[in-house]
Each structure stands twice: as C-alpha cells, then as structure tokens.
Amino acid sequence: MQQSHSYCPECGNTIALVEFEQTYMLKCSTCKAEYYFDPKVSAVCALISDNQVLLIKRGNEPGYGKWSLPGGYVDRSEKVEDAVIREIREETGLRIEDITLLGVYSSTGSPVIVIAYLTRASSGHITPNHEVLECGFFDLNTLPELAFPRDEEIIRLAAVS
Ligand SMILES: [Zn+2]
Known part of the structure; x- marks a missing residue:
C-alpha cells in the first residue's frame, strides 16, 4: 500500500x-x-447471446494476457449504469442498452468493489481499443483462462438469470 x-x-x-x-x-x-x-468502484458486464459470453483479452495488469469480462472503473460522480455502458463501448466497440444488476462483489483486503451487470443484446461491431488485446464471444462451456475467478461466478449467475 x-x-x-x-x-x-x-x-x-x-x-x-x-x-x-x-x-x-x-x-x-x-x-x-x-x-x-474511498474504495474504487468497478463495473463489469456479462453480455450473453446464444449461449456465448463476450470476453476481452486484457492488455493491462492485473491479469495481462488473460481473459475477463469487459468493464472498468466508475468515474467520480458518474452513474454506475452509464459507466458500464461507456466501458463496454470503449473496450469492445459494442453498444449495450438494457442492463440488469447481477450482484456486488468485494473482498477483505481489496480496495475494489465490482458491480456486475447482465445484458443480452448489443449493436455495432467489435472493435477492441488499445487496452484490449483481443475481444470475442466464447461458448459458456468452454471458457478460456480467466484473470479473475470472480468472473466465472458472474458468468455462471448470468447464464441462469
Ligand atoms: Zn491534523
């Protein structure tokens, strides 16, 4: 610290x-x-379509080169829902609209609070930004190596929500 x-x-x-x-x-x-x-607040989104989930290959630490749900830090005074929509747009190029709260994730000793959302539709084309090495949809049964165990929990919950 x-x-x-x-x-x-x-x-x-x-x-x-x-x-x-x-x-x-x-x-x-x-x-x-x-x-x-203050703690840091991060918002992520599980975009699930046809039994597949959208993931990004991380171009930043922590978890460089591994996969995670798209998302990022909420700016001070920014509405959380706006932040997650903005982050998905910035990282993947996709626009999402209707989002549902899945849950809030935190752990003792970590300054980060993660707020997870689910969405099932997007528009636009995948165009990853500079923070992202790759971006794509993965079958829910064959997920790649994830940077955060929490993401698998969120994806499992999203799949049945
Ligand atoms: Zn003093």
Missing part, C-alpha cells in the same frame, strides 16, 4: 494511512482528524 503524503487541513501535519484488519483509513498523526479513503 502506497504511503500518502497529504497534509491535514485542520493542523497542517502529515496524514498517515492507518490499517485495521486489512481495511484502511487516513488519519492525521497529530490531531487525529480522520479523512475518507
């Missing part, structure tokens, strides 16, 4: 990162004022 170098607006001393049971907060070392240290 990277050390913060912020200064306390109350007293001007250094704000430190404090760990408690694998969770983190920011606290002034002098006056003990506490500050928000």
Whole structure:
C-alpha cells in the first residue's frame, strides 16, 4: 500500500494511512482528524447471446494476457449504469442498452468493489481499443483462462438469470 503524503487541513501535519484488519483509513498523526479513503468502484458486464459470453483479452495488469469480462472503473460522480455502458463501448466497440444488476462483489483486503451487470443484446461491431488485446464471444462451456475467478461466478449467475 502506497504511503500518502497529504497534509491535514485542520493542523497542517502529515496524514498517515492507518490499517485495521486489512481495511484502511487516513488519519492525521497529530490531531487525529480522520479523512475518507474511498474504495474504487468497478463495473463489469456479462453480455450473453446464444449461449456465448463476450470476453476481452486484457492488455493491462492485473491479469495481462488473460481473459475477463469487459468493464472498468466508475468515474467520480458518474452513474454506475452509464459507466458500464461507456466501458463496454470503449473496450469492445459494442453498444449495450438494457442492463440488469447481477450482484456486488468485494473482498477483505481489496480496495475494489465490482458491480456486475447482465445484458443480452448489443449493436455495432467489435472493435477492441488499445487496452484490449483481443475481444470475442466464447461458448459458456468452454471458457478460456480467466484473470479473475470472480468472473466465472458472474458468468455462471448470468447464464441462469
Ligand atoms: Zn491534523
């Protein structure tokens, strides 16, 4: 975990990162004022059509060269549904509209909260962007090596939803 170098607006001393049971907060070392240290929110989408799911081959770490559901980080003040539609468009070139919430995934010690959606229709043509090595549909019974075990759980849930 990277050390913060912020200064306390109350007293001007250094704000430190404090760990408690694998969770983190920011606290002034002098006056003990506490500050928000927000988690990161990511939104992914399982696009399922004809018993196939859309996956991307990752061009970034974590999981470079392995496959995952398309998606990405939600921007501050952005509506989550808008973020997932935007990310699918950016990463795969496909437009999606009707999305259904599948679930929310998080784990102790990880700053990332993943919000997963399902959609069954898209328009446009697959045109992966620079963050993506490849993009394509895979049969639900023959998935490639996935970067995140969570994605398989999401895909299994999507398939029966
Ligand atoms: Zn302070």
